[in-house]
Amino acid sequence: MSRMRQEATMPFPFPIELPTWLWRQLVLVPEAGLLVLVLGLHMLLGSPLLTAFLGLLLVGWFAARNGLLFAARHTFNTASYDEAEGYTNLALKLYPYSADGYYLRGSLELARGNAEAAETALRQAIALYPDHAPIHAALSGVFLEIGQVAEARQEAVRALAIDERCAAAHLHIATADQVQGIPLDEVELYLREAQRHPAAPADAAALRCALAGLLLEQQRAAEVQLTLRGVETLLKQCPTPQQASLYFQLGELRQALGELESARTCFHTSETLD
Secondary structure, eight states, X not given: OOGGGSOOOOOOSSOOOOOHHHHHHHHHOHHHHHHHHHHHHHHHHOOHHHHHHHHHHHHHHHHHHHHHHHHHHHHHHTTOHHHHHHHHHHHHHHOTTOHHHHHHHHHHHHHTTOHHHHHHHHHHHHHHOTXXXXXXXXXXXXXXXXXXXXXXXXXXXXXXXXXXXXXXXXHHHHHHHHHTTOOHHHHHHHHHHHTTSOOOHHHHHHHHHHHHHHHHHTTOHHHHHHHHTTHHHHHTTSOHHHHHHHXXXXXXXXXXXXXXXXXXXXXXXXXXXX
């Protein structure tokens, strides 16, 4: 097994014996533990100036790291990848045990097509926050990208064990099943069932495009048209990276349906956004 296929681990910042669940919470929200320490110092020393100074430092640290993560998400969603990388790196320098930071780094590397770096970052995020379904779903997407279909399905199943409404995980399971030769009618039923769950616009559009592709493979053009109805409205609500990918998928579907002008418009939009 290569280094990349091993489960990534992140050392916890303090060598104190505590229950794992408590360590997880302290690593996710370190300000909580530090606030308890500040209050403890205040009770022991009775120094309001020291407490105020440490409290201001703590608030500043919290604001800085969360501000950097917010800026990283915003710039990633507008496909400003270099800026997003800069903000993410700064956030991780400020706090190197940030699951959000590694999740962002993994998403960024995947958007850039760097699957190996994306896998490394997402495994680090999972080591810090194993109960967050979107991270498992993102890692499932990495495995699909590099053709490791069984691993992709397994990771998507993990995501659904945490949150059965995770639309990205449902999509990855359907994709993996189709690649592995599961009968198309079963995959179709699964995709239709997955659409019953509430989903973000990008996930809802991706599920519709996947179902449309499945129907097109069975030459059910009228149902494809029905499935794609309203997809472009959803796309306008999606972050830029997902818009670019989904417009390209929609272009391929329109082209297969013989709607060449509409397909060209989708391809042009995808290229403009990417």
